[in-house]
Amino acid sequence: MRTFEAVPVARDMPQIDDDMTAAIEYCATTPVQETQRMRGEFLTRWKKRSLQLPPLEAGPCHVDLLEEMLRDLDIRGADALLRHLRTGCPMSGVVGYEGIYSPGSPGEPEITEEELLRRQPDVLARSTQAIRADSLTNKEAVWRSVRRELEAGFIVELRNPPANTVYMRRFVIRQVKSDEHVPRVKERACDDGRMSLINKAVRMATPVKLDTVDVYAEVCRRVARGALARDPRAEFKSVGLDHKDAYRQLHARNDRLCRCVVAEDPATGRIGFFRMERLSFGEAAAVVHYNAFAKVLARVVRKGLKLPLCQYYDDFASPCPASDGTALADVLELLQGILHTSFNEDKTSEGHSFRHLGLVFTITSRGVEVAISAPRRRGLVQMLKGVMARDSLSPGEAASLAGKLGFATSALFGRVGRVPLQPIFRRSNASTTFAGFKLGGDLEEALGWWVRTLAEDEQCFRRTGTRYVLLTDACLFGLGAVLATITEGVVVAVEYFSHPVPKEGANLQIHHLEFVAVAVAFALWFGDKDDYTVSVWVDNDIILGSLVQGRTRAKELRTAVHLFWERLARSRGNAWFDRVPGIDNIADLPSRLLHAWAGVPIRGILPQRREVDQRVVDAAIAEVL
Numbered sequence: 001m002r003t004f005e006a007v008p009v010a011r012d013m014p015q016i017d018d019d020m021t022a023a024i025e026y027c028a029t030t031p032v033q034e035t036q037r038m039r040g041e042f043l044t045r046w047k048k049r050s051l052q053l054p055p056l057e058a059g060p061c062h063v064d065l066l067e068e069m070l071r072d073l074d075i076r077g078a079d080a081l082l083r084h085l086r087t088g089c090p091m092s093g094v095v096g097y098e099g100i101y102s103p104g105s106p107g108e109p110e111i112t113e114e115e116l117l118r119r120q121p122d123v124l125a126r127s128t129q130a131i132r133a134d135s136l137t138n139k140e141a142v143w144r145s146v147r148r149e150l151e152a153g154f155i156v157e158l159r160n161p162p163a164n165t166v167y168m169r170r171f172v173i174r175q176v177k178s179d180e181h182v183p184r185v186k187e188r189a190c191d192d193g194r195m196s197l198i199n200k201a202v203r204m205a206t207p208v209k210l211d212t213v214d215v216y217a218e219v220c221r222r223v224a225r226g227a228l229a230r231d232p233r234a235e236f237k238s239v240g241l242d243h244k245d246a247y248r249q250l251h252a253r254n255d256r257l258c259r260c261v262v263a264e265d266p267a268t269g270r271i272g273f274f275r276m277e278r279l280s281f282g283e284a285a286a287v288v289h290y291n292a293f294a295k296v297l298a299r300v301v302r303k304g305l306k307l308p309l310c311q312y313y314d315d316f317a318s319p320c321p322a323s324d325g326t327a328l329a330d331v332l333e334l335l336q337g338i339l340h341t342s343f344n345e346d347k348t349s350e351g352h353s354f355r356h357l358g359l360v361f362t363i364t365s366r367g368v369e370v371a372i373s374a375p376r377r378r379g380l381v382q383m384l385k386g387v388m389a390r391d392s393l394s395p396g397e398a399a400s401l402a403g404k405l406g407f408a409t410s411a412l413f414g415r416v417g418r419v420p421l422q423p424i425f426r427r428s429n430a431s432t433t434f435a436g437f438k439l440g441g442d443l444e445e446a447l448g449w450w451v452r453t454l455a456e457d458e459q460c461f462r463r464t465g466t467r468y469v470l471l472t473d474a475c476l477f478g479l480g481a482v483l484a485t486i487t488e489g490v491v492v493a494v495e496y497f498s499h500p501v502p503k504e505g506a507n508l509q510i511h512h513l514e515f516v517a518v519a520v521a522f523a524l525w526f527g528d529k530d531d532y533t534v535s536v537w538v539d540n541d542i543i544l545g546s547l548v549q550g551r552t553r554a555k556e557l558r559t560a561v562h563l564f565w566e567r568l569a570r571s572r573g574n575a576w577f578d579r580v581p582g583i584d585n586i587a588d589l590p591s592r593l594l595h596a597w598a599g600v601p602i603r604g605i606l607p608q609r610r611e612v613d614q615r616v617v618d619a620a621i622a623e624v625l
Contacts, residue, residue, distance in 0.1 A: 023308040028226025032324050039330045050338050060249035061341040073303040088253035089289040096205025097292040104207045110200040127169035139266040141172040145189035155274040165258045168196040191282040199284040208291045211310035220319045220368040235322040236363035238354035242347035243314035247279040247290045317356045358407045384451045394437045398428035418550030419562035420446035468534040473587035474513035480590030481521035493607045498590035505621045511542040512624045519620035532573045537580040547577045560623040
């Protein structure tokens, strides 16, 4: 009982960087006029300095000026990035940015550079065969991308590739933009880093951490909460930017490896070779190089302009007061006008209802609402119905569909829909023909669930200021949980339940019962609530993983986990799961049916016992069984 106060139950959900936290606080509490004056002074000072330091001829930005700015803003850990911006990014070996991201597990690439080059004759033969066998439509699309990049200077044609050449077959991915007023098809050139084997010759030392939908929603919620506490009439908007050419902005090193696009001129049938001067979509190393650069730019905005700018690959977005009329222009002036990095100005946007990462965000006095746009929802439903009507789904189609639906789950915490995604993912990895790729039971059922869910008028959630803490536990004979509230950062336990495991659950394993305890707790305390946020702490790793990911390898829990998240989404609640060591889990006592609360108040409060309807427990057990 004494250890309860040591459990970090009040920490932010999800985790927010220190510089983001400071920018949120400034944005939420500082008058707009003062903010604009501060930003104007910052921009004037650095614009004057930029004129004193002519930009380098090569590079994605004014690197010398960026280095000075990072030093002035006390943004550390970017030395390796600055070096690579000047000399080019290595595309093989161990690659990472420990000053920007947290270190991952140590290790070496799967193959060495020597092995990579030794196997290139076979790579070239297989690539050429695949190119020759491709359709004329695809060859023309690839050749269009080659011509565009030649003109832009991103690639250079080679008549005789050198001995250190890595050959990369290019193909085109067609993306249907169904969330626009007039749906259009976007062609994205992709170089096959898997077939070329270059992705086996690199290891990421620092996993990339992006500002996901959860992060952006939390940033918006905290900005709104702070501003509304100061002015209940406050209104908000979001501003967004799109980084032009993204990966292509950064130069790659070509001294050790000469990476070449292999493509066929459809007019002549000639195979051409084109050395890549920039990072390429399809190379594993490009992901960490580009995102490290983009994250540093976002941090410069956070610390220099005091805007809580979020970064997800080449998409940047920030909430701000609706009356801040210069926020978007100030960000563009800093990143594009002063640092000389390029943005698609026709894709910049701002507004009360704001599209970001394929979703629509709306900040209101009640919290943050996130929804799938109506055009995108209709497009997905139409696509799903088409698949079901013809009763066939190829692996390639399944991969594309899974990607689109994966983004759709973001509007539902990123967890809802994970279980119905699994049959689609399995089909995308299929290596054999299923009688013309017929759907089958699991796949057909999953597609049907998506059609029903997406066809509903609204799919969204809200994050509000109402926050709870829930600790749950179970043993082979008992279930227990403790509910606490958070008021001004103080965590107070207010209620608990303690209930024996009925005979129907006698044969369940402990992780099954741990899940039942969570399900019963949500039914008891949140079954009739709307718009709540709860931090849930469990001490069982299997259940933690299942609830965090929204899916599980334990077949008997798949339906239960899926239904749990589905109910949570429909209640518009928001849950964040984490692990508490068993010794610190105060739900251990009620789970063992030990009612030792009398005389043991927590923070001066004596929790009250809540009785549980046996039917609630039976229903939770039935879902597991």
